[in-house]
Amino acid sequence: MSSASNPVVEIEKLTKRYGEFVALDNLSLTLNRGDILGFIGPNGAGKTTTIRILVGLTRPTSGSARIAGSDCVADARKVRQLVGYMPDKFGSYDNMRVREYLDFFGAAYGIARKQRQLRVAEVLEVTNATWMQDRYVESLSHGMQQRIGIARTLLHNPDVLILDEPANGLDPQARIEMREILLRLASEGRTLIVTSHILPELARICDRVAIVANGQLKALGTLKEVTGQLTQRRTFEVQCLQSDQLPAVENIVKQFFHDDTEVSVSTAEGIVRFRTSASDELLSELLKQIVNSSSLITQFRELVGDLEEAFISATQMSASAEPAGAAK
Amino acid sequence: MKGSLVIAERELPAILRSRQTVWILLAVASIFAATVLLKWPESGVASLSGDQAKATFRSLALSMLAAVVLIIPAFPATGIVVEVRRRTMELLLNSPLRRFEIFTGKAIALLGFVLILLTVTLPAMACCYAMGGISFTNDVLVLYGFIVIVCLQLIVLGVLVGTFAGSPESALRCAYGCTFALVVVTLIPWQFLQGFEGWMGNYAGLLRKLSPITALLELLNDSGLETVGLSTQENLFAAYLWSAAIFVVVGSIVCISRLNYSLLDRSRSQGVITDDRTAAARSVRRVFFLIDPQRRKAGIPGFLNPVLAKEFRSRQFGRLHWLLRLIAGCAVMSLLLTLATTMGTVDWGVERIGGIIIVAQVALIVVLTPGMAGGMIAGEMESGGWNLLRVTPLSASKILRGKLMSVMLTLMLVLCASLPGYAIMMAIKPDLQQQVIQVLVCLVLSAVLSLLLSATVSSFFKTTAAATTVSYGLLITLFAGTLIVWANMNAPFGHYFVEQVLSLNPMAGALNAIRAEGFESFNLVPRTWWISGSACVVLLVVLQLRIRHLCQPD
Structure with missing residues (x-):
């Protein structure tokens, strides 16, 4: 494992062109040990291209990608030992049982036979898949196959796990289990790069988010930072002690902003909710007015940004920036 | 309607x-x-x-x-x-x-x-x-x-x-x-x-x-x-x-x-493992299968190419327990034919028996090889397994070696099954030794050529079905198509032309070597060895270059 102080994944000005089409355009990002990066973007945004470059399946046109200091193109063999990759397509072999399947990949990674047997048992346990070790791989359900896919990526104990759509097609129960597995892996100090279209799911597990669109990095940071960057309005809630005070608070908020601030009242929750682009100074002034009024409030809080909203903002921004008639 | x-x-x-x-x-x-x-x-x-x-x-x-x-x-x-x-x-x-x-x-x-x-x-x-x-x-x-x-x-x-x-x-x-x-x-x-x-x-x-x-x-x-x-x-x-x-x-x-x-209702076996069955069931299966496909397998030994082991374990066609039965059948058939001739119950002559064994073996090779080698690379592409292999530290040559050897070993086992038959032939007619050696060389070349042809075809396709079809087409053209020309000797094809065409077919070389009926008049050995051997070398080079290319980053 690499030292904690050095970045584990370094992507610098990564560009990939297929003829005239630019799949990746000067993409740069850095990840530290233990980070879980949610890598999101619309279809064809460049996520899979980035991932394929990181695992050595695609050569970049320019720029560089390094895993634990090793260049993904020049030191491809070393990088393969450092990275565990789960593509969106499972890649099963007919007539192979789960244990045989994992044993084969363990042998392919050069793990000695005795150590391999222990390792296979370990990864099956980590992914809660020990009970399916004698089942045929192709007879497993999608969710089970995804677990075996993760077990396969863990065989050689890599520093970095790159998972392409691990939650795709999973039922809610399997999704919860997948989330637990990923969080457990991150807690072991591994760096995870996870792509998904299920944004609420990503928001729950990722401590950092990168949004790409048209091959460009539109936003990178913590969930709060990204939603802050991409969504101009923040959502606040004022919780009142008694619901009969809600109209008064609502009036204060409306009169304070005098603009298109959206204000709504939830009588059942006893909450006045509003979305605004106002600065923190203005908000503290609003809070002061509410407190000075006769209303009894118990909470004034900002809600964590919505990743879906940020995603849509990013993709809309890139769509409006795209020249008319541009085609892939 | x-x-x-x-x-x-x-x-x-x-x-x-x-x-x-x-x-x-x-x-x-x-x-x-x-x-x-x-x-x-x-x-x-x-x-x-x-x-x-x-x-x-x-x-x-x-x-x-x-x-x-x-x-x-x-x-x-x-x-x-x-x-x-x-x-x-x-x-x-x-x-x-x-x-x-x-x-x-x-x-x-x-x-x-x-x-x-x-x-x-x-x-x-x-x-x-x-x-x-x-x-x-x-x-x-x-x-x-x-x-x-x-x-x-x-x-x-x-x-x-x-x-x-x-x-x-x-x-x-x-x-x-x-x-x-x-x-x-x-x-x-x-x-x-x-x-x-x-x-x-x-x-x-x-x-x-x-x-x-x-x-x-x-x-x-x-x-x-x-x-x-x-x-x-x-x-x-x-x-x-x-x-x-x-x-x-x-x-x-x-x-x-x-x-x-x-x-639409074909359920897939969930995989009952023999090790979990009763002792009686285990004993029966041991006798019936010799190599039980349902037993829990040990890990791949360190000295063995993992791709070779994977190929043997994952393919449906040509798994070891079926191969053993097939080989046993071949061996029994070739022995019976040879014994029948030796004991004078059938007045066929060694040439005719040799011809039957050769044609049967090449037919087996033609049926088996595209099935096993046609999906060698194309199947991996289709299932997404190729990318998984590419991200492992396995080198292109190791992947290729493992895949080729898995089919080659099978084909060699099929060929070896007829060795007892040839041995008896040589015992009956010791002067046949030279001919039998020539036949065996031709058969080995047939197997290697079939394998390399199918594998090369497989490396150029992305679906197993297409690769298998093309492989079958090419092999049938090579082994059966050339015989159509032979069957039409003198009308319309002349002896020289037929001989040239048969030189492409190592099976014809084997039939010529054993002096089978209809093939005595040709002089195919060693020309057919040179042609098949050269074709094998060319195919191997093309295949290696192709696999190396497929393993490179896109």
Whole structure:
């Protein structure tokens, strides 16, 4: 494992062109040990291209990608030992049982036979898949196959796990289990790069988010930072002690902003909710007015940004920036 | 019937829209044009006797049969399986269409394709007719009618296989295997048993009537044919038509009865492991299987190429327990044949026995190899396994070695199975030693060439079905196609030309080495070794470069 102080994944000005089409355009990002990066973007945004470059399946046109200091193109063999990759397509072999399947990949990674047997048992346990070790791989359900896919990526104990759509097609129960597995892996100090279209799911597990669109990095940071960057309005809630005070608070908020601030009242929750682009100074002034009024409030809080909203903002921004008639 | 047309209207354009179809039609048109051009009189004036036209007609007829045998089985065989896999069969079975309509719709669409394929041959046939000497109604129309019947038989055979197969690859393997058996294997016993009295001779005679080749040769009325034993007083053409008609009717009924929900309801074994069974069950399985495929396997040993082990464990076709049975069968058959000769119960002679063993072995190689090697790379591409292999530290050469060795070992086991037979032959006739060694070299070359050809083809395709089809086509052309030229020696092909063509076929080299009937007059060894050996080297280099390229980052 690499030292904690050095970045584990370094992507610098990564560009990939297929003829005239630019799949990746000067993409740069850095990840530290233990980070879980949610890598999101619309279809064809460049996520899979980035991932394929990181695992050595695609050569970049320019720029560089390094895993634990090793260049993904020049030191491809070393990088393969450092990275565990789960593509969106499972890649099963007919007539192979789960244990045989994992044993084969363990042998392919050069793990000695005795150590391999222990390792296979370990990864099956980590992914809660020990009970399916004698089942045929192709007879497993999608969710089970995804677990075996993760077990396969863990065989050689890599520093970095790159998972392409691990939650795709999973039922809610399997999704919860997948989330637990990923969080457990991150807690072991591994760096995870996870792509998904299920944004609420990503928001729950990722401590950092990168949004790409048209091959460009539109936003990178913590969930709060990204939603802050991409969504101009923040959502606040004022919780009142008694619901009969809600109209008064609502009036204060409306009169304070005098603009298109959206204000709504939830009588059942006893909450006045509003979305605004106002600065923190203005908000503290609003809070002061509410407190000075006769209303009894118990909470004034900002809600964590919505990743879906940020995603849509990013993709809309890139769509409006795209020249008319541009085609892939 | 309206429903049949609905299906046909969807199926036929789908067949015609594919790029493969365009290439097939272009290739057929080119080959037929070339055939006529080669036979066209140099002076521009055809002989009055009509010999040139007849020779051209004969070549065109044989090419037409070869073309439909190589092309047609792939379409019906994969049609049903692909529908089941894409789950469009569910939609069809849930629609108001009747099973009969689904079947006839598919058959009509395929017959439509056959008609288009035959239309492509019309310009060449028109040129041949223009040369004079052949009758429009007695020759041309009858030939086209006959080819349509053969196609109908192959379509029914293909659909029938498709209703049993679980994957496009297995459908292709079985369809080509059955076609090969129907067209070529049915002729083999007669080749060796002609003139024999008793049940063996009778069965061999009956069997050959099932082959369209026999009927076609009679249709061509070729008295000059040197194909041993094919000239006869029997009406072989009518006999074939009867057998084809019975096959089409019975086959269609079976096909229609199988087009139901059972196609969609094939549960996959969850994998009961032998180690978890009772002691009695374990004992029975140990005796029955020798190598039990259901037992819990130990890890791959460190010294073994993991790809080699994976290939043996993952493939359905050619798994060890089946191979052992196959090899045991081969060994027993070759021993029995040889013993029968030794003990004088059958007056065949070593050459005839050797010929049977050689043809049987090469037939096995041709049936087994594309099935195992056709999906070697293409199957990995299709399943997404190739990218997983690429991200492991395995080198391109190690992957290739593992894959090639997995098939080569199997083929060598098949070849080794006949060694006892050859050993007995040498014991009977010690001066045969040199010949047997030559035969074995030819057989090894046949196996290596088949393997490298199929593997190279596989590396250029992204689906197993396409790679397997092309591999079968090439191997059947090499091993059976060249024998068609041999079967037509002197009419129209001369001895020199036949010898040149047979030099490409290492099986012909083996038959020549053992001095099998019909092959004594050639001098193929060692020329066939050089040609096959060079082809193997070229294919290996191409394959290595291709695999290296596929392992590089895109």
